[in-house]
Amino acid sequence: MLEAISRFREKHGEILVLFTILAVTVLAIAVATGGGFLSIKFLRSMAFQLPMLGLLALAQMGPMLTGGIDLSVISTANLSGIVAALILTSMTGVPAIIVAVLGALLTALGAGVLNGFIIAIIGVSPIIATLGMMIFLRGVALVVTRGSIISGFPESFLYLGEGTLAGIPLPLIIFIGMVAVFATIIAKTPYGLSAYMIGSNETATKFSGVNTTWVKFRTYLTSAFIAGITSFIMITRYNTAQAGTGFSFLLLTVLICVLGGISPEGGVGKVTGLILAIVILQVISSGFNLMGLSSHLASAIWGVILIFALFLNKLIFLEERGNA
Amino acid sequence: MDEGVFLEATNVSKHYGGVTALEDVDMGINRGEVHCLVGENGSGKSTLVKIITGVVRPESGARIEIEEEIYSSLKPIQSYEKGIQVVHQDLSMFPNLTIAENIGIGQYIEHGRLFVNWSDIKNRARKAFEQLDVEFALQTRLGDLSLADQQLVAICRALASDAKLLIMDEPTASLTQEEVHRLFEIIRGLKENGVTTLFISHRLEEVLEIGDRITVLRNGRKVDTLNKDEATKDDISYLMTGEEIEHEYNLEGYEENETLFKVENLTDGEHYKKVSFEVARGEVKGIIGPLGSGQTNLALSLFGLNSPEEGKIILDGEEVHLDSISKAMNLGIGYVPEDRLTQGVVLEQPTDNNLILTSLEQFTSSSTGLLKEDRQTEFVEEAVEEFDIKIGDPEDPAISLSGGNQQKVVVAKWVSIEPKLLIMNRPTHGIDIAAKGNIYDLISELAAKGMGIILISDEVDEVIENSHNTMVMKEGQIVDKIKSEELSSEELYNELTSSEVDIK
């Protein structure tokens, strides 16, 4: 029995830490808001807000699993959103929406192909390649919009970000759908298995006959695709598209992944952890919002929690090594 | 040369948790001798070195006397001040710095030094060059040198810090035969200048050639210290393992006419040239040669990683062009790499996933694209059984397995694709005797099933006992082809160590 418990802790230690943090956070916020936190209205607003950052973090997860990073996720989502917005404001009717969706996704995939080419085929280190790509895409977004704000999207399109299906916010449904697909790919397909393997030891994976170049390429492509999907939620949520939207989220996506147990060195991490980390973040930021506290304080607290979790994981890890 | 004891260690023990790394070891090193330390992996060699260099504290009760001074444990700085210097197996040098700076780096930890004295650093380097009678360009980046030259620079660094006892940890592990000779000359030269050497190696031929005395460790205990004259290779390996190595070799015969694989005049323009040989079904072809003779590059070419410039590769009567690993794999070629830790297994990942890594398609449902977990479980259970892999939970990371079992995982994952030809590059490197026996049994079993096997090794007996035919490779060329059963260890060893390369 004891052995079973220690075995569970060994395998899911990080998830336990996250659950504890989540429980403490929810409790603290519930007490501080005097229960207002648990109202339907509030939960609904959280459900509308969480998907955007959640999807962006999901886009970050794949590259990090392979031991890389994608600093261009936000710029990709941003540019895709702008392309969609430009199409929506220059065409009308249902075709406009279809063309806009296709245009945005193609833009995102284009960015993914470039990242994949530079990282997987040329062999540039991901942090530097995606840094360059981030600045470049941001520049393209500025050039395309000439720095202006695009607004006035058709109602039918706004439904994507504001509508509900059987009472559940559509963005949340999109998010859950994407998470389910991504989790399946990463945990149950040969590609996912290879991605974990590459994250731990690329050479040995290559020597086992896995096409590591293609796996890495696909990883950045997937990341860009998720960013493309996010772009619809992004522009409908703000009801505008503009160069530079959401850049403050970039480093947050990395933080969420790390807090969620995805090792920045690659090869370790599960979608479950990521979801818990996103919920913790959203509870804090929505709770602070409800209490009228600054969002900046929320982001500071968020950093503190991450550092705290890092220390905690380090302690657990040390203890395990001591036992071995 | 002054006689007498330089270092005398008595009652040295070290426990890590419940594991005993060293138990009550006594050992003396005389001034000016070349003292060899041998033992299998995990016998406590590196722990002993760490205690001598002050990196690890021994259990209380230890007594270490160095030049009349007595310590119960050493601090790194005390060891340093006594003139004890280590040339680590991985060299522990700085590839991004210049040769001069690597040698003179000791200057930076001198007490209270704030600024670099560049001319002093260069002088230290030049002085060390003189002592060793070598010459390098001071401003060259260390990383631009060959490994052997980097090792010489590492020795220079030790000398620049006034080494009296030079500890060399597996110094020949990645040297070519030529370079080993040069290293031995240098060790002899140092000996004449009164420098004592502690030489750690698992290659008994070398130990017998260079050592004055040989200390054998087994399971953390000292078994014996022998004089060079009274020791034979068999004695030492008996002392190391505690068992007569009596492995029963069951290599069966094969049909010589059934050619499976043929290489004609293969040349990669750099590492090997004009290599021609044939492998029949069920044949084990041994390739032996000093390290760095081009065997690994040849193996990689046959595995799709190092495209040859000229020559033909013929598999099953058809010429093939191997320009990627996946191509080689699909044609039925498997490769057990020489470096298990970096190329063989993914240590941090689950063992079961490691086992299916070469054959992911087999475990993928064609309709959904998902992995079939039940098939995987079934396969893993079979493999664990068939290859006798000692394992707890198959989902535990491969790092939790012993070296020998990790190697079995590597072999198992390649056998699972049912290759026609399996290339094994130093498959028993760094694993214990029992696991070696398992690997040897596997080789004969696979050959009996009709698989062609290329066995690359630098151990004479391994090749003779486990192959039908032996090819000797030197400086990128096949210099000899002999039936293994007609070979004796001595003959082959002499052929390997003779410096001439004449193609028979």
Added chain:
Amino acid sequence: MISKELLKRTEFYLLIVIVIISTVLTIITDQFLTFSNWFDLLRNNSFLGILALGELVVLISGGIDVSFTATATVAQYAMGIIISRYVGNLFLAFLIPGVIGIGLGSINALIIFFTGVPAVVVTIATLNVFNGLLQFTTGGKWIYNLPASFKNFAQIKIVEIPQPDGWPVGLSILVLFWVGAIILTWLILNRSTIGRKLYAMGGNDEAARRAGFSIFRLMLFAYCYMGFLAGIASVVQAQQNQVIQPNAIVGRELDVLAATVIGGASVFGGKGSVLGTVLGVLLLAIVRNGLILLGVSSYWHKVATGLIILVAVVVMALQRKFRSEAAA
């Protein structure tokens, strides 16, 4: 005579690219090669140039820091409050940010050392903490009422060149801080034992440990030095703008990283030089300047910067690939 060593150096290629771009700009625009343009260019890039030198030291040590923009903001704001409300002392204006920078840098080093988590993650976290707390406590308010001594200082010119049309153009004293940081960083990296140990640690940290270096002290030095330069840069930035805005600096951390990487520093550690970093900053500055002089809309600046980074890193990666293939 071009030696083989020279051909291996990133700085050499950077210099060639800079010379070519400058020559082209000199031919097609009248203003590029003028004192007034260059004095402005140097003044406007001193802030970035100083930060890049700090990042260089951290990269050489094998780490990375993206929190320095928050460090600079905190240091600058604290300085602003003290000199505008309490003592308008110019010396304090430089001392306070320097000390705060060192303090925040040491927090980074402590967390990185004790958790063993990659520096990029830790500094992203501290970026959030430092910046979040500052924005929260200040409410984003600007500080305008800087003392006169602070304002006058920014007007000092170290060189003045008379112009035919009357008004002389001068080189701002702010550039001296960049020059000072260049000299100091060069001395540390090339002449001090700490600097050489940093290179060694970035090249092989295990070997550095075995050689008896204190890894913790070296890390502490690298991140504190970054913090110190962030503090100094923040004063230069405040001098330049004569107003302190809590949201002006954060967000530029990756621009600085980019300049350093273009200059040949490696995110894997042990590599990079002061000359390369200065050239990296100058290349980006000259291109931006050239685009402005050519009347290209400012929207294109980021595109150009992004392209330069991508081309530079692709070329460097290809060079490495061919060299390792030739060596293999």
